[in-house]
Amino acid sequence: xxxxxxxxxxxxxxxxxxxxxxxxxxxxxxxxxxxxxxxxxxxxxxxxxxxxxxxxxxxxxxxxxxxxxxxxxxxxxxxxxxxxxxxxxxxxxxxxxxxxxxxxxxxxxxxxxxxxxxxxxxxxxxxxxxxxxxxxxxxxxxxxxxxxxxxxxxxxxxxxxxxxxxxxxxxxxxxxxxxx
Amino acid sequence: xxxxxxxxxxxxxxxxxxxxxxxxxxxxxxxxxxxxxxxxxxxxxxxxxxxxxxxxxxxxxxxxxxxxxxxxxxxxxxxxxxxxxxxxxxxxxxxxxxxxxxxxxxxxxxxxxxxxxxxxxxxxxxxxxxxxxxxxxxxxxxxxxxxxxxxxxxxxxxxxxxxxxxxxxxxxxxxxxxxxxxxxxxxxxxxxxxxxxxxxxxxxxxxxxxxxxxxxxxxxxxxxxxxxxxxxxxxxxxxxxxxxxxxxxxxxxxxxxxxxxxxxxxxxxxxxxxxxxxxxxxxxxxxxxxxxxxxxxxxxxxxxxxxxxxxxxxxxxxxxxxxxxxxxxxxxxxxxxxxxxxxxxxxxxxxxxxxxxxxxxxxxxxxxxxxxxxxxxxxxxxxxxxxxxxxxxxxxxxxxxxxxxxxxxxxxxxxxxxxxxxxxxxxxxxxxxxxxxxxxxxxxxxxxxxxxxxxxxxxxxxxxxxxxxxxxxxxxxxxxxxxxxxxxxxxxxxxxxxxxxxxxxxxxxxxxxxxxxxxxxxxxxxxxxxxxxxxxxxxxxxxxxxxxxxxxxxxxxxxxxxxxxxxxxxxxxxxxxxxx
Ligand SMILES: Cc1cc2nc3c(=O)[nH]c(=O)nc-3n(C[C@H](O)[C@H](O)[C@H](O)COP(=O)(O)OP(=O)(O)OC[C@H]3O[C@@H](n4cnc5c(N)ncnc54)[C@H](O)[C@@H]3O)c2cc1C
Ligand SMILES: Cc1ncc(C[n+]2csc(CCOP(=O)(O)OP(=O)(O)O)c2C)c(N)n1
Numbered sequence: 001x002x003x004x005x006x007x008x009x010x011x012x013x014x015x016x017x018x019x020x021x022x023x024x025x026x027x028x029x030x031x032x033x034x035x036x037x038x039x040x041x042x043x044x045x046x047x048x049x050x051x052x053x054x055x056x057x058x059x060x061x062x063x064x065x066x067x068x069x070x071x072x073x074x075x076x077x078x079x080x081x082x083x084x085x086x087x088x089x090x091x092x093x094x095x096x097x098x099x100x101x102x103x104x105x106x107x108x109x110x111x112x113x114x115x116x117x118x119x120x121x122x123x124x125x126x127x128x129x130x131x132x133x134x135x136x137x138x139x140x141x142x143x144x145x146x147x148x149x150x151x152x153x154x155x156x157x158x159x160x161x162x163x164x165x166x167x168x169x170x171x172x173x174x175x176x177x178x179x180x
Numbered sequence: 181x182x183x184x185x186x187x188x189x190x191x192x193x194x195x196x197x198x199x200x201x202x203x204x205x206x207x208x209x210x211x212x213x214x215x216x217x218x219x220x221x222x223x224x225x226x227x228x229x230x231x232x233x234x235x236x237x238x239x240x241x242x243x244x245x246x247x248x249x250x251x252x253x254x255x256x257x258x259x260x261x262x263x264x265x266x267x268x269x270x271x272x273x274x275x276x277x278x279x280x281x282x283x284x285x286x287x288x289x290x291x292x293x294x295x296x297x298x299x300x301x302x303x304x305x306x307x308x309x310x311x312x313x314x315x316x317x318x319x320x321x322x323x324x325x326x327x328x329x330x331x332x333x334x335x336x337x338x339x340x341x342x343x344x345x346x347x348x349x350x351x352x353x354x355x356x357x358x359x360x361x362x363x364x365x366x367x368x369x370x371x372x373x374x375x376x377x378x379x380x381x382x383x384x385x386x387x388x389x390x391x392x393x394x395x396x397x398x399x400x401x402x403x404x405x406x407x408x409x410x411x412x413x414x415x416x417x418x419x420x421x422x423x424x425x426x427x428x429x430x431x432x433x434x435x436x437x438x439x440x441x442x443x444x445x446x447x448x449x450x451x452x453x454x455x456x457x458x459x460x461x462x463x464x465x466x467x468x469x470x471x472x473x474x475x476x477x478x479x480x481x482x483x484x485x486x487x488x489x490x491x492x493x494x495x496x497x498x499x500x501x502x503x504x505x506x507x508x509x510x511x512x513x514x515x516x517x518x519x520x521x522x523x524x525x526x527x528x529x530x531x532x533x534x535x536x537x538x539x540x541x542x543x544x545x546x547x548x549x550x551x552x553x554x555x556x557x558x559x560x561x562x563x564x565x566x567x568x569x570x571x572x573x574x575x576x577x578x579x580x581x582x583x584x585x586x587x588x589x590x591x592x593x594x595x596x597x598x599x600x601x602x603x604x605x606x607x608x609x610x611x612x613x614x615x616x617x618x619x620x621x622x623x624x625x626x627x628x629x630x631x632x633x634x635x636x637x638x639x640x641x642x643x644x645x646x647x648x649x650x651x652x653x654x655x656x657x658x659x660x661x662x663x664x665x666x667x668x669x670x671x672x673x674x675x676x677x678x679x680x681x682x683x684x685x686x687x688x689x690x691x692x693x694x695x696x697x698x699x700x701x702x703x704x705x706x707x708x709x710x711x712x713x714x715x716x717x718x719x720x721x722x723x724x725x726x727x728x729x730x731x732x733x734x735x736x737x738x739x740x741x742x743x744x745x746x747x748x749x750x751x752x753x754x755x756x757x758x759x760x
Contacts, residue, residue, distance in 0.1 A: 032329070033315050040320055081503035087324045087344060087380055 021050070022076055023102070023172050025180045026065040026083060027090040030056065034088045038065060041082045047071045051104070051147075051169030062090060064180075066172050068147075099175045105142065105168045106150045107132070111161035112139035120160060127153045138163060146170075186343055187373045189214025197369050202331050202362040203232030206295070208370065209338040211238055215266050217257060217623055218242070218295075219250035221277075223270025224310055226297030228362035242623060242652065245644045247274050249616040251281020252642070254292040256620030258285075259603045260578060260628070262416070264346045265292040265620065271299055272310030275356075276317065280610050282352045283321045287607025288437060289410060291350030293341045294318075298327065300360035314356050323351030328358065331366040339374045347381045349501040350414060382500050386517030386525060394472070394496040394513045395529035401470035403538045404430045407453065407482075410437030410606070411475015411499060411519050418442065418599040420523035421474070428532040431542055433461040435476055436591055439602040444595035445575075450542070451551070451595075454482040456588040459549035459740045459753050464542055465490050466748045472526075474498040475519045478508035479607070480745075488747035498522045551592050553736070554758050558707045562586060562661045562732040565711060566593040569631060569659055572715045577631040577657075578603070578621055582614030582638030585667040585738045590633045612641030615658060619645060622654045629657070629719075636662040636688050636729075646698040649725040656725040657718045660691055663734040671737045691729030701726040 028034045035054065042049050050068040057064045069076065076094070083092045112120055112134075120139055124131060129143035143153055147170050154165070174180040190212050200208070206229060210218070219242045222230040233241055244250045247269040254265030269278050275296040285292045299308040318325050324344045326337045334357070341353040398404055412421050412434075418441050425432045425448055432442040433450040444451055450461035465471065471493045476482070483489040486508055497504075497511035498519055505514045515522050553563040566589050569577075579594050580603040581587040587604060596602045603621060605613035618632035639660050649656055670684040695702030701721050705714045705728060718726040739754045 032327070033319065033325075036316065037319055044320065078503065078507060084379070085323075085501075085503060087340075087376065090377065 020073075021068065021070045022094055022096045023100070023170065024067045024069060024080070025091075025093045025095055025172065026067060027057070027092075028063050028065060029088040029090065030061050030063050031088050034086075035065075037086055037088065038067075038083065041079050042067075042069065045071075045075050045079060047075060047079060051167070053169035053171050055171075066170055068170050093180060095172060095174055095180060098178075100172050100180075101175055102146050102170055102172045103144060104147045104150055104170045105144045106154075106165060107140060107142055108154070108157060108165045109133070109138055109140040109163045110157055111137060111163060113137070116160055120157070123153065123156050129153060185373050185375045186347070188212045188339065196372065197367060199365060199367050201228065201232065201365050202328070202334055202357065203228040205331075205334050205368045206338060206357065206362070207232045207236045207239065208368075209335050210266070211236070212370065213339060213342040214263065215239055218266045218268050219244055219253040219257070219620060220268030221245075221247050221250060221270070221274060223274045223297065225271035225299055225359045226269065226274065228359060229268070229295070229297055229357065232362075242648065244616075244648050246642065247277035248280050248612060249619070249642055249645045249648070251278045251292065251294060252284065252610075252613050252616035253620030253623070254294075255281065255285050255288070255290040256580065256603055256617030257624040258290050258292055258350075259617070260600050260621045261624040262600065263624075264342050264350075265290070266295070267292060268295040270297045270310070271314070272312045275314045276312055279317060279321065280608075280612070281616075282318060282354065284605050284608040284610045284613060285352040286321050286323065288605065289349050289351055289414065291345040292352045293345050294352060294354045296354060296356050297362070298356045298358040301329070301358045302360070304358065314354065318354045321352070322354050325354040325356070327356040328361050331361050331364050332368070334361065335368060335370050336374075339371065340376065343374045343376060344380075349382075349411075382502065382516065384500070384518035384521050386498070386515045386522045388525070390513055390515045391522065391525045391529060394515060395526055397470050397494060397496060397513060398428070398430070398472065398526075398530050399533055401430075401533045402535050403464075403467055403469045404533055404535065405450070405464050405468040405471050406430050406432040406442075407435070407465060407471050407473045407476055408432055408438045408441045409435040409474070409476030412438055412441035413475075413599045415475065415500070415519040416599065417475070417518075417520035417523050420520050420527060422446075424523050424527040424530065427527065428530055429535075429539070430472070430533070431464060431539075433457070433465060435479070435482055435606075436604060437606045438475065439591060440596035440599045441475075443597040445597055452591050454479075455484070455742050455744070456591070456738055456740065457482075458551055458592070459751060460542060460545035462740070462742065462748045462751060463545050463549075465493075467541075468493045470494050470496070472496045472498075473511075474523065477504050483508065484742050484747045485745055488749070549740075549753055552754065552758065555708070558709075559733045560705070560708050560711060560730060562663065562736055563589050563593050564708070565659065565661060565730050565732060566590055566633060568711055568715055569633070570594045572712065572719065573629060573631060577601070577629045578625065580604070580614050580618035580621060580630065580632045582632075582634045583609045583611045583668075584635040584638060585663075585671060585736075586633055586635045586661040588738045594633070611635075611638035614638060616642050616645060618656050618658070619649050619654060622649075622656050623652065631657040631659065634658060634660045635667060636660055636664065636686055636691075637666045640686075640688075643694070646695065646700055646725060646727075650699040653723050654725055655722050657721075658725060658727045659715075659718075660727060660729045661732050662688060662691065662729050663732050663736070664688060665734055667734075668738070674737070676743070691727055695725070695727035700724050703728045705730045
């Protein structure tokens with residue numbers, strides 16, 4: 001395992017940049033049911049949702065959803081028009097191809113014995129992951145970065161035996177003064 | 181955040197702030213929204229709402245026998261008056277019974293508000309008695325829905341519902357009111373006007389550049405056709421459409437939902453297009469070089485196989501809903517805006533295109549492929565029955581249909597000349613729609629002649645509300661075309677399933693006796709010579725509904741027909757037997 005190999009996997013064209021994958025930012029009024037309304041529009045067209053992250057914004061009454069989806073562009077255009085019609089939706093923006101900061105967080109709990117611990121620590125250092133829990137048999141890592149970075153560390157960790165893992169889904173902001 | 185503001189229909193009867201129960205606040209809001217009629221049915225969770233309704237003097241409540249009827253009646257009321265229709269039901273089974281009617285309103289863009297009682301806030305989500313997740317159930321079938329979570333927000337939620345239901349592209353809005361909120365007494369504040377985030381009501385005025393582009397395209401057209409739909413009716417644009425078409429002499433075909441948007445008696449009218457449209461409308465649209473599509477949504481019953489639809493045409497598409505433009509067919513000139521505004525602007529800029537050969541071609545198609553059937557012998561042809569009703573009502577009735585063969589024959593043979601006089605379930609095609617929608621229409625237009633043309637199958641889905649129509653003394657005419665079968669399905673089984681008639685024949689009651697049992701007038705018609713006297717008699721009844729059950733030829737099929745998913749090339753123009 002060398003650093004350069006890892007660099008390469010970071011820069012390789014990833015699924016996130018493949019033409020059919022889109023990152024949509026949806027600002028919504030914080031009301032019960034809105035998540036279902038938004039998700040329902042994707043479900044109806046059988047549009048594949050890769051991840052959906054949602055949380056409150058600088059305005060307490062407004063939440064932002066970052067939805068990463070994949071599918072035919074004409075259908076996505078339809079879905080975005082339909083999203084715009086929802087009364088609770090404040091703004092929809094397809095930020096695919098924009099200059100953005102994209103991040104995702106994962107917690108990975110894997111089998112770790114005293115014999116494999118050091119090796120795992122080494123991998124985690126390269127990815128700037130941190131060890132957030134340690135037991136006789138397990139180790140839990142927290143890793144943050146672009147989704148493809150998380151994919152990369154996952155592929156290296158597989159051989160130790162991943163017991164459980166959870167990912168937040170991608171969150172995104174457009175860089176600079178331009179709003180997302 | 182920018183907002184759009186709309187004043188209310190009526191000033192309130194109360195001061196802007198008043199102490200009252202949630203139920204009373206609801207009534208106050210309905211009054212302010214201009215509501216005069218509610219179609220509804222009470223129940224446990226709706227008891228506090230109904231208790232408040234007991235004192236409401238300015239609002240009448242029509243007690244229906246099934247909540248589906250309430251929703252369809254609200255649509256009927258909306259269609260003829262242009263006002264938002266209102267239906268109301270209790271939680272659980274009451275609300276689920278509304279679902280078909282709400283879905284119909286969604287598919288056909290009808291502005292209604294549905295109010296449902298709900299179990300108390302603390303019990304929601306516990307499988308409480310008569311609890312249904314109405315928000316979850318109705319999210320995909322409403323333009324918008326909302327549950328009142330705190331009493332104070334009730335006025336805003338209810339008044340917004342009316343604004344949303346009636347504006348832009350109209351649609352159903354559901355308001356779910358938990359029992360404790362309806363009961364609680366609070367200081368309510370009633371807004372003087374309603375606000376919505378900007379952009380939620382689409383702009384009515386179209387872009388002048390797009391109008392100019394459309395006018396330029398039309399001016400050069402050699403084979404232009406106007407394809408007009410439900411949006412023309414909604415936007416009250418029939419006069420503008422008629423003016424534009426007559427001045428430019430561009431032929432007009434209307435969808436099932438657009439009937440009445442342009443007089444079908446006008447020589448420029450091609451009648452309805454699509455699966456059961458006239459042969460000449462389908463030939464014309466498929467040969468056109470420029471199509472002005474206005475207030476239509478390129479439904480598959482109109483286009484058939486999309487890739488084969490009007491392949492040589494460039495499209496101008498006017499719609500108030502941006503999501504409709506380019507949904508099924510790309511538009512060369514997309515125009516987002518109100519049909520009335522757009523047609524008026526176009527009329528000012530479009531010189532008549534030079535297309536005499538086109539007019540000759542259309543005249544030839546009309547002469548060669550007229551709509552026709554053959555009435556021989558004693559057995560009544562369904563088309564003949566409809567033509568008789570058309571003739572004896574001078575074509576002036578508000579016509580409401582159910583769903584099936586009779587619906588298509590009604591579309592073909594009862595020519596519409598005025599907007600808001602043709603009511604049908606197009607997008608959902610919900611059997612059981614016709615009679616309730618006619619009931620709502622008659623309540624909305626008490627002086628109008630309202631005729632329902634129904635199938636024996638569909639009528640039996642909602643006929644229990646004859647009781648309601650009798651109770652209100654509604655002089656509805658219900659013509660039931662009794663072919664002893666689910667005719668449209670039987671036709672498909674004959675044509676596409678090798679005459680394997682699987683569960684389509686009906687053992688029917690004596691409809692006249694049934695009507696009489698409810699206190700309505702009932703007439704059975706079996707022979708062709710009985711038809712005219714029976715229709716005449718029905719038209720003389722003024723104080724109650726009249727059911728005329730007409731036994732019609734059970735083997736008649738509806739043509740022309742473009743089989744599902746096919747194109748004009750596969751059109752069956754007429755029954756072979758007709759030429760014998
Ligand atoms: C058994 C059966 C057979 C059928 N066969 C046929 C057939 O042969 N031919 C046929 O035509 N239909 C047929 N239909 C009906 C068909 O399914 C559709 O309901 C119908 O074609 C849709 O009509 P429309 O395109 O006018 O759109 P509507 O459903 O009436 O939609 C109206 C459109 O206008 C827009 N709009 C609303 N307000 C405005 C405004 N103010 N300004 C501008 N735009 C506005 C809306 O956004 C929408 O896009 C059949 C239905 C059944 C049940
Ligand atoms: C609620 C509902 N169920 C089923 C259908 C499918 N369907 C469409 S037309 C039709 C037959 C209608 O029969 P009838 O009411 O007798 O009218 P007809 O076709 O004979 O004129 C059926 C079953 C429907 N449209 N709506």
